[in-house]
Amino acid sequence: MSAPRLAQDQAILGQPGSRARIDTPALVLDLDAFEANLQTVMARVRAQGLALRPHAKTHKCATIARRLAAAGAVGHCVAKLSEAEALSACGITGLLVSSATPDAAKLERLAALAGRSPGLMAAVETPDQVDHLAAALDRAGHQLDLLIDVDVGTHRFGLRTPQEALAVAGRIAAHGCLRLRGVQGYAGHIQAIPGYAERRAASHACLALLGQVRDALIEAGHPCPIVSGGGTGSHDFDHEAGVLTELQLGSFIFNDVIYDSIELAPDGAKPLRCALWVQTKVVSSQHPGFATTDAGFKSFATDGPAPTIQAGAPAGARYDRFGDEFGKVVLADPTQQLPLGTLLECVVPHCDPTVNLFDQYHCVRGDRLVEIWPIEARGCTS
Amino acid sequence: MSAPRLAQDQAILGQPGSRARIDTPALVLDLDAFEANLQTVMARVRAQGLALRPHAKTHKCATIARRLAAAGAVGHCVAKLSEAEALSACGITGLLVSSATPDAAKLERLAALAGRSPGLMAAVETPDQVDHLAAALDRAGHQLDLLIDVDVGTHRFGLRTPQEALAVAGRIAAHGCLRLRGVQGYAGHIQAIPGYAERRAASHACLALLGQVRDALIEAGHPCPIVSGGGTGSHDFDHEAGVLTELQLGSFIFNDVIYDSIELAPDGAKPLRCALWVQTKVVSSQHPGFATTDAGFKSFATDGPAPTIQAGAPAGARYDRFGDEFGKVVLADPTQQLPLGTLLECVVPHCDPTVNLFDQYHCVRGDRLVEIWPIEARGCTS
Numbered sequence: 001m002s003a004p005r006l007a008q009d010q011a012i013l014g015q016p017g018s019r020a021r022i023d024t025p026a027l028v029l030d031l032d033a034f035e036a037n038l039q040t041v042m043a044r045v046r047a048q049g050l051a052l053r054p055h056a057k058t059h060k061c062a063t064i065a066r067r068l069a070a071a072g073a074v075g076h077c078v079a080k081l082s083e084a085e086a087l088s089a090c091g092i093t094g095l096l097v098s099s100a101t102p103d104a105a106k107l108e109r110l111a112a113l114a115g116r117s118p119g120l121m122a123a124v125e126t127p128d129q130v131d132h133l134a135a136a137l138d139r140a141g142h143q144l145d146l147l148i149d150v151d152v153g154t155h156r157f158g159l160r161t162p163q164e165a166l167a168v169a170g171r172i173a174a175h176g177c178l179r180l181r182g183v184q185g186y187a188g189h190i191q192a193i194p195g196y197a198e199r200r201a202a203s204h205a206c207l208a209l210l211g212q213v214r215d216a217l218i219e220a221g222h223p224c225p226i227v228s229g230g231g232t233g234s235h236d237f238d239h240e241a242g243v244l245t246e247l248q249l250g251s252f253i254f255n256d257v258i259y260d261s262i263e264l265a266p267d268g269a270k271p272l273r274c275a276l277w278v279q280t281k282v283v284s285s286q287h288p289g290f291a292t293t294d295a296g297f298k299s300f301a302t303d304g305p306a307p308t309i310q311a312g313a314p315a316g317a318r319y320d321r322f323g324d325e326f327g328k329v330v331l332a333d334p335t336q337q338l339p340l341g342t343l344l345e346c347v348v349p350h351c352d353p354t355v356n357l358f359d360q361y362h363c364v365r366g367d368r369l370v371e372i373w374p375i376e377a378r379g380c381t382s
Numbered sequence: 383m384s385a386p387r388l389a390q391d392q393a394i395l396g397q398p399g400s401r402a403r404i405d406t407p408a409l410v411l412d413l414d415a416f417e418a419n420l421q422t423v424m425a426r427v428r429a430q431g432l433a434l435r436p437h438a439k440t441h442k443c444a445t446i447a448r449r450l451a452a453a454g455a456v457g458h459c460v461a462k463l464s465e466a467e468a469l470s471a472c473g474i475t476g477l478l479v480s481s482a483t484p485d486a487a488k489l490e491r492l493a494a495l496a497g498r499s500p501g502l503m504a505a506v507e508t509p510d511q512v513d514h515l516a517a518a519l520d521r522a523g524h525q526l527d528l529l530i531d532v533d534v535g536t537h538r539f540g541l542r543t544p545q546e547a548l549a550v551a552g553r554i555a556a557h558g559c560l561r562l563r564g565v566q567g568y569a570g571h572i573q574a575i576p577g578y579a580e581r582r583a584a585s586h587a588c589l590a591l592l593g594q595v596r597d598a599l600i601e602a603g604h605p606c607p608i609v610s611g612g613g614t615g616s617h618d619f620d621h622e623a624g625v626l627t628e629l630q631l632g633s634f635i636f637n638d639v640i641y642d643s644i645e646l647a648p649d650g651a652k653p654l655r656c657a658l659w660v661q662t663k664v665v666s667s668q669h670p671g672f673a674t675t676d677a678g679f680k681s682f683a684t685d686g687p688a689p690t691i692q693a694g695a696p697a698g699a700r701y702d703r704f705g706d707e708f709g710k711v712v713l714a715d716p717t718q719q720l721p722l723g724t725l726l727e728c729v730v731p732h733c734d735p736t737v738n739l740f741d742q743y744h745c746v747r748g749d750r751l752v753e754i755w756p757i758e759a760r761g762c763t764s
Contacts, residue, residue, distance in 0.1 A: 002468045286542065326539075
């Protein structure tokens with residue numbers, strides 16, 4: 001973000017009507033909706049008897065991590081080491097690096113981070129990684145807690161049998177600098193199944209393997225106090241399988257277009273509010289039926305659905321792509337023309353990669369811009 | 383980018399074999415290919431008798447802007463005001479803000495920038511914008527050169543008739559702080575037409591309107607020394623129409639998967655080299671036939687085709703998406719398995735939004751990482 005833009009936004013903080021004066025495009029977080037989502041899910045997870053370790057790959061923001069911890073989260077997952085480094089530098093603790101790496105230099109950095117990041121944990125999946133990580137930790141003089149990653153069906157990471165997990169656990173036990181804390185398994189491939197009942201059945205099938213691995217570890221005398229997994233799509237019923245001890249939800253705080261379009265509750269209710277949108281403005285309106293906005297590919301992730309317009313355009317209007325820097329609002333009435341400067345609120349289509357495009361959250365309450373939160377781990381993909 | 387990651391990469395600069403040791407994922411720029419592309423296009427544009435004003439929305443990098451200026455570029459286009467602010471803060475001059483805005487606060491910032499950015503120009507498209515901009519410039523005590531934006535068929539921005547352009551030109555002439563320098567028209571919608579002959583005909587049809595507007599302005603006594611437009615896809619033949627005085631090419635320095643897949647030369651030759659890729663690594667390989675890499679939606683733009691694998695995997699391997707942080711290399715031989723740590727070079731699918739995901743170019747020559755260039759205007763979308 002350019003310095004003049006940030007200065008312009010900072011100058012209007014707290015002023016009545018300042019929400020409409022945020023420089024566009026901007027990533028806007030509705031604090032009331034964010035807090036309601038957090039309260040809703042936290043209460044539900046507590047009632048399930050589980051812990052919450054939200055996934056920071058979604059928000060990448062130290063301020064949000066602190067809010068989650070204050071609400072009762074036991075820690076934070078990150079997908080990449082560099083995210084852990086960035087959030088740790090902001091004082092965030094209890095970080096779980098949820099994907100393994102075979103990279104020697106990264107294992108050195110992970111070992112170094114273990115010395116300055118209280119409560120750090122990491123996922124592992126091969127005996128070699130365990131040995132290399134232990135060697136790096138011994139050189140650094142630090143210790144680290146580990147979870148064994150189990151492939152519950154996504155086939156992206158993880159072991160597929162209790163036997164493989166026992167081999168890794170045995171290797172962990174051989175190193176004094178390592179402590180096995182349990183297992184994790186993320187069923188990413190089932191999170192966006194539209195129907196509640198179908199998603200529930202799919203999730204329980206995935207969790208069965210995780211339970212078998214846990215049982216095998218315990219039977220062999222290995223510790224397994226943590227069984228981590230689950231996602232926003234499955235958080236309502238994952239506890240029923242009796243396997244997980246904690247949930248790794250990410251998107252629940254924002255509720256993007258993807259999650260808003262699936263049945264999150266069995267009764268058709270919408271337990272979560274859309275808390276995150278891109279505020280954009282009509283910058284050219286030379287034609288009836290459509291107009292050009294200032295938010296394009298560089299402001300919205302394009303891997304999923306289109307953003308939905310929640311405010312600013314007449315009913316039936318839809319957002320379409322219009323290049324890297326610009327969007328197109330297509331009106332239901334082809335004779336209508338939107339005035340220049342019209343403000344639009346477009347709910348983020350897929351929150352994680354959309355957040356990664358921005359440097360700040362512009363936080364609003366009602367008609368006011370009340371805070372600007374830096375996204376410290378934006379771009380931390382390594 | 384996290385500080386430990388940057389320190390790790392800086393520590394290997396210039397070392398033999400350092401290219402293979404860059405922390406992944408990384409945006410890698412092949413300086414030999416970049417310089418060859420620049421030389422090829424610069425020579426061609428010179429032979430056409432045109433000037434080059436490359437589009438910095440593609441690279442967003444002051445170092446690249448300086449290289450382009452040293453090679454003869456007369457200035458640099460930017461899509462957004464905040465890009466101009468960021469590059470101007472790095473000392474880049476001759477900036478053309480190529481899209482108009484109706485935003486009052488942005489017009490104030492544009493007027494302020496005019497006082498500190500030598501050679502600044504901006505595009506305008508409505509008489510009201512002209513008046514508001516003039517008022518802001520008068521308050522700031524600065525002057526600004528303008529181009530009138532003409533819609534040559536993309537329908538995203540711009541006027542559609544000589545009459546409308548004359549009205550805007552008349553308004554510009556009424557303000558002492560403004561100077562009309564000409565017109566621009568970008569035919570974005572035809573740049574990726576696969577066939578050379580079809581693209582050539584489409585481009586010439588677009589340029590005809592731009593020529594009519596230029597003629598009308600000159601006939602009415604308005605100055606029109608600059609006619610700016612063109613893109614990488616049309617740069618080989620745009621000069622034939624006798625309309626443009628300068629080209630606004632962006633992608634030519636990188637040549638992404640999109641441009642590499644179309645007929646850029648009439649004889650099937652490939653005048654440009656692919657100079658930009660994402661270096662990524664196999665981080666999990668638990669299955670025959672495919673493996674997981676460390677570059678996903680947050681490392682590749684997903685609006686266009688998939689990246690192509692130019693090195694690191696057996697022939698026939700293709701890149702597939704595997705979530706926000708991870709990619710999937712699918713092997714042609716379903717029984718083959720890639721070793722953990724295998725390095726892959728994936729040519730960027732669509733360069734502009736891919737560059738916008740990274741904070742640095744990792745610049746290589748041969749087997750060495752030789753420079754790391756900051757992407758100062760990354761995220762400047764406002």
